[in-house]
Amino acid sequence: MEKSIVLENLNFGYDKKILNNINLEITRGEFIGIVGPNGAGKSTLLKIIIGQLKPNSGRVKILENNGKDKSIGYLKQMNIEVGVSFPITPLEIVMLNLYNQMGLMKVPNKKIKNMALNALSMVNLQEKAYYNYNNMSGGEQQRVLIAKELVKNSNILIFDEPTAGIDQDSKELLFNILDHLNKKHNITIIIVTHELEFSKKYFNRILKLENGELKDYSEVNIW
Incomplete structure (x- = not known):
């Protein structure tokens, strides 16, 4: 093994x-x-x-x-907040871990967005990719953070x-x-x-x- x-x-x-x-x-x-x-x-x-x-x-x-x-994905205890008060979507949160792949202007292209959407689909949240993260339940927020780690190919x-x-x-x-x-x-x-x-x-x-x-x-x- x-x-x-x-x-x-x-x-x-x-x-x-x-x-x-x-x-x-x-x-x-x-x-x-x-x-x-x-x-x-x-x-x-x-x-x-x-x-x-x-x-x-x-x-x-x-x-x-x-x-x-x-690659190791790590979610620490009680980590169901991203520490922001302004509207942010699950898609944007997941793409934070793709920042280094966005090129010089740091603007997400179609490939980057598709990678993030695929990660969200792995936690059954693709249909909520554009929701306001701050209005989601604690369980959904936790799944978004899992997708954020999955997008790194952890x-x-x-x-x-x-x-x-x-x-x-x-x-x-x-x-x-x-x-x-x-x-x-x-x-x-x-x-x-x-x-x-x-x-x-x-x-x-x-x-x-x-x-x-x-x-x-x-x-x-x-x-």
Whole structure:
């Protein structure tokens, strides 16, 4: 099986050790759930994987995808706002991640727009491409932000509590879309969640982080 992410002897902490000798291999196309008590270091672990934090020791290896550029999409906790009060559309938000492909004048051409529309179609929002993002539900906003990461051809998606603040129907729809992306496009997905009872059916594996240690539960039905 082709590896996607490898963590080797990761240690991290400030005055107190948060992560203690973490070792993990994630196979390409896995759908991983990470659980654990508040303050266990789950968000810290994600930030180390994406490179926002450096471990005190150990290393993270993000492996290439058959010659394709490696790309990680990351949605941080409670990130359902884009921080603007003026009208902006889902299409415009997704195109923000195509800025470097827009040429000298930075004006989106037909190809750029089609790439963004395709990403929105992957999260079932193509028909709302020109809606006002600020008037959309929390679940729809979250899906727009997923499309924003997909348009980069991300082969790894990492989420920190993606269902926080959205209703149950939106949670189910979000996970169904992620499950489809995982199965159809072989995208590796890692999710930190507190809602294991509802979401465990989607995961290949569940990892529990507690007291600085990461335990791997390969059989999700033990929960």
